[in-house]
Amino acid sequence: MEQRTCAACGKAAGDANLCKECVKDWAKRLAWLLKAGMPALQQIAYKQATTRERSPRHGNRAYAAPPVNEAAQALYSAVETHLQLTGGMLGVKPIGHDRYDRPRTLMQWADITRLLLHHMPDLARLDTAGDLYADLIRLSEKVETATTHAGERRLVGVCPNCLNTKGDDEPIRTPIYAARSARYTVCPECGAWLDLKRVRLEYLRSAGLMHITRTQADAARWVRENTGVSVTGKDLANWRSRGKMPSTRRIDRHYWEWNIMDLLACAQDRAERDGGDV
Ligand SMILES: [Zn+2]
Ligand SMILES: [Zn+2]
Numbered sequence: 477m478e479q480r481t482c483a484a485c486g487k488a489a490g491d492a493n494l495c496k497e498c499v500k501d502w503a504k505r506l507a508w509l510l511k512a513g514m515p516a517l518q519q520i521a522y523k524q525a526t527t528r529e530r531s532p533r534h535g536n537r538a539y540a541a542p543p544v545n546e547a548a549q550a551l552y553s554a555v556e557t558h559l560q561l562t563g564g565m566l567g568v569k570p571i572g573h574d575r576y577d578r579p580r581t582l583m584q585w586a587d588i589t590r591l592l593l594h595h596m597p598d599l600a601r602l603d604t605a606g607d608l609y610a611d612l613i614r615l616s617e618k619v620e621t622a623t624t625h626a627g628e629r630r631l632v633g634v635c636p637n638c639l640n641t642k643g644d645d646e647p648i649r650t651p652i653y654a655a656r657s658a659r660y661t662v663c664p665e666c667g668a669w670l671d672l673k674r675v676r677l678e679y680l681r682s683a684g685l686m687h688i689t690r691t692q693a694d695a696a697r698w699v700r701e702n703t704g705v706s707v708t709g710k711d712l713a714n715w716r717s718r719g720k721m722p723s724t725r726r727i728d729r730h731y732w733e734w735n736i737m738d739l740l741a742c743a744q745d746r747a748e749r750d751g752g753d754v
Contacts (some may be wrong), residue, residue: 490506492600494609499600502609503593503689505616510589511731514555515689551622555615556585562608563588566598623688624640632661633679637668638687653692659704680736687723687733695734705743705750715742 479488482495489495494502500544555575562570563581568584568591581588592599599605631651638648650665654672661670680702690698699707715721720742723735 480748484609485572489600492597493602493605498609499596502599502612504591505612506593508615509555509619510586510593511727512588512689513619513623514552514585514692515733517548517552517555517619519687520623521552548622551615551618555619558611558615559585559588559592562592562599562612565602565604565608566592566595632672633675635663635665635668635669635670636675636678636722637663638666641666676702677740680740687735688739689727689731689733691730692732695732695739698734699739699743703740703743703747705747706745707746711746712739712742715745 478491479492480493481487482498483493484498485495487495487497491501519538557580560580560582561574561578563583567579568581568583569589571579572582572677574580575646583591598610604609632654633652635648635650635652638650641648648665650663652661652663652670652672654661659672660699661672662668663670672683688695688698692712696707696709696712699705712721715738716724721735721738724738725733726734
């Protein structure tokens with residue numbers, strides 16, 4: 477049998493174009509996109525728009541349209557297109573063609589991803605396996621960034637003081653960016669002194685990011701990163717078993733769909749027991 481080398485790492489790859497380790501990583505990234513990455517990105521990209529229209533009772537605060545929407549939407553469709561082209565390379569039907577005449581599977585991303593996960597050995601044998609895998613690494617890292625961190629200075633929220641000020645009958649939305657380690661900042665528009673944890677909590681509530689899909693450990697990490705409160709996976713399990721997460725539901729063995737209000741309530745409780753530092 478001809479011995480090929482892995483297009484990604486150079487190790488022996490048998491009769492495929494990628495080695496077993498790289499194929500395993502490829503599958504792991506696909507599974508992560510399916511269960512966590514894309515659902516989270518979808519929430520950021522699309523859910524806010526509908527939540528805004530349906531919650532007039534929250535007043536103007538609920539209308540704080542976060543400036544992440546367009547970038548998230550563009551990334552969301554870039555990932556879907558990539559998956560459709562990957563399906564097209566395997567000849568998964570129904571097939572259409574994009575404007576460069578490349579075959580493209582006409583299914584939505586979740587269906588294709590499930591299907592691809594069942595055909596990893598076929599994917600690894602494609603001549604283009606190395607390029608497809610490299611593209612998927614790049615895309616999954618972008619999704620990870622878009623759904624968790626946003627570089628050095630991240631969007632914390634919008635200035636609550638500006639939001640209470642009407643300019644031309646519209647509340648003024650000033651995005652507040654800050655370094656991850658910062659605790660306070662000054663609004664560039666109105667000069668208000670802002671406690672970033674409060675800005676963040678208010679933003680998460682009003683932005684309509686009501687659910688995130690994560691494992692228990694990752695949900696705890698999400699709470700730590702977004703609130704600065706040191707919540708552990710065990711805290712979340714305790715909180716849940718006490719019936720205090722009514723809107724959080726289990727998706728499979730590892731993943732849960734967490735309601736953000738449930739997570740924030742747990743963080744608040746934890747912070748109060750630790751000495752009231754929220
Ligand atoms: Zn490899
Ligand atoms: Zn302001």
